[in-house]
Amino acid sequence: MADVPQDYEDEDEGLVAKGRAGDNAEPLSISEISQMLKRTVEDRFGFVRLRGELSGVKRAASGHLYCALKDDKAVIDGVMWRGSAERLPFRPEDGLEVVASGKLTTYPGRSKYQIVIDRMELAGEGALLALLEKTRARLAAEGLFDERRKRALPFLPRTIGVVTSPTGAVIRDILHRLADRFPTRVIVWPVLVQGQGAAEQVAAAVRGFSAMPEGHPDRPDLVIVARGGGSIEDLWSFNEEVVVRAIAECSIPTISAVGHETDTTLADYAADRRAPTPTAAAEMAVPVRAELAATLKDFGARKERAILRPVQLGRERLEARVQRLPRPEALLQPQAQRLDDLVGRLGNGLRERANRARERLQSDRARLNAPLLRARIERAQDRLSAVARLMISLDPDNVLQRGYVRVVGSGGTVTDKAVAAKEALLTLKFRDGDLAVTPSASASPPVRRKPAPQGTPPKQDDLFG
Structure with missing residues (x-):
């Protein structure tokens, strides 16, 4: 307790504050x-x-x-x-x-x-690890580390984007490994990988690659976020939330290659693939060109074998069938034997037929005398004469000699008036020739004419008026 002046202890308390003798200190506000x-x-x-x-x-x-x-x-x-x-x-x-x-x-x-x-x-490091675990749990709850979000890496990227320090050993290791396996175009986005502002630069680089439009000549097919080994404090920038979110939201497949094999950062959880070292990231990024060429050669050989295999199998099957087929002479032997048999039978048959014909000729020779042949000829002539007389009697033009006329139209002989009226032209066949006439629409009654004077040839009337 602070010391109180003697004057304040001896003096009675008053209602109103008063100054003391020798006191030059005013009350403080x-x-x-x-x-x-x-x-x-x-x-x-x-x-x-x-x-x-x-x-x-x-x-x-x-x-x-x-x-x-x-x-x-x-x-x-x-x-x-x-x-x-x-x-x-x-x-x-x-x-x-x-x-x-x-x-x-x-x-x-x-x-x-x-x-x-x-x-x-x-x-201390314990507090750092506790913060790391709290951040990991919070981001995992948001689904940033879900395995279903992971994408497959391109088999053979044409361009690879690398986010790392441009002066460290990391970029040299990556370029050297890519040159050994499969030379590929590499675009480096230089950033700080440790210290103040490193996390913001790494996140900006990843977002920069991701923001490049499709078809842009510098847009990579794969992004590698890389840093060499170090303590947990050295690698802390890759545990920052801004970096983790940038990697998780990147539209390009990413590989996280931060630290050595035993080092793990939150960037590893967010990336599509984690590489134990930057060199391993280069190995994941591209295949070995020699191995790829050997694989392609093997595929070519397998394709050729696959194409030729049916031909080879067909040849083998054909050869097997050929071996089971009989020899041509074996196939022809039965036919040749049958042919020989038929030839023999044909000769015998011809001789037998000739003998029978000779016998029949000898038996008919008695019937082939001259009187018999003349009688047969006369009977044949009589039958032929009868047929000729019948044809003459049935000839329609024979009656023309007696004054008849035969009317012929487009379809042959016309016997009906209705058919004749429909014809455009008719032919009248007389004894001494033909006459073409045109039928009239109606027929009029015959008109008597005076007899023609002597010496005038008669005029032919129109048959149809």
Whole structure:
């Protein structure tokens, strides 16, 4: 307890404050004592390093970061101004144990003291691993690491985009391995792979490759995000959420080749394939040209064998059938024997037929005498004469001698008046010749004519009026 002047102890308390003899100190205002406390605290604790667990982390719209640091017995408020907060290499979250460096000050508006944090670091590798696990679980819950999102790598990319440092051994290892296996066009997007701003550059490079339109000459078919080995702190940029989201959203298949085989980052979970080393990433990216040429040659040989195999099988089957076929002479032997038999039978048959004919001729010779032949001829002549007389009697033109006329139309002899009326032209056949006439539409009664004078030839009347 501060010492109290003797005058204040001896004097009775009054209703109104009064000055004392020899007292030249006026009462202090609240603002004055607050400023005095502020200067005292800042002078005494101008630089401190505090270790504690983050609680109530909140980033204001202005970009300032507000939080509290606590242990099992005490709590102190903290504030980190925008400029310092933007340089943080990790995302502060509740429950993380950190070491905060800055100065203590007071906040007169609430009669509280707080620490203005200039720098914040994770309190050891254990805290870093805890942050890594929390971030991994949060992003996994969003589905960024789902195996169903993984895409197959192109078999033979024409262009490969590499996001890495242009001066490190990583890019040389990748280029050397690609040259050995299958020389391919490579586009390097140079970035920082460690330290302040590295995560933002890596994310921007991945998004830059992804944003190239289809058909762009520089758009890669495959993207490799690569970095050499290091501690978890060295590789931390590839655990940043901005990098993980950029890789997960990339429209081009990606390979993550960060660190050595035992190193694992969140970028490995987000990529389509994880390579244990940058050199292994180059091996995944392209096949071995010699092996590919050998495979193509083998495919060509297999195709040729597949094409020739049916021919070979057909030849084998044909040869097998040929061996089972009988010899041509064996096939012809029965036919030759039958031919010989028929030839023999034909000779015998001809001789027998000739003998029978000779016998029949000898038996008929008695009937072939002259009187018998003359009688047969006379009977044949009589039959022929009868047929001739019949033909003469049936000839329609014979009656023309007796004054008849035969009417012929387009279809032959006309016997009906109706048929004759339909003909355009008729032919009248007389004893001494033909006469063409035209039929009339109607017939008129015959008209008697005077007899023609002597010496005038008779005039032929129209048969149809």
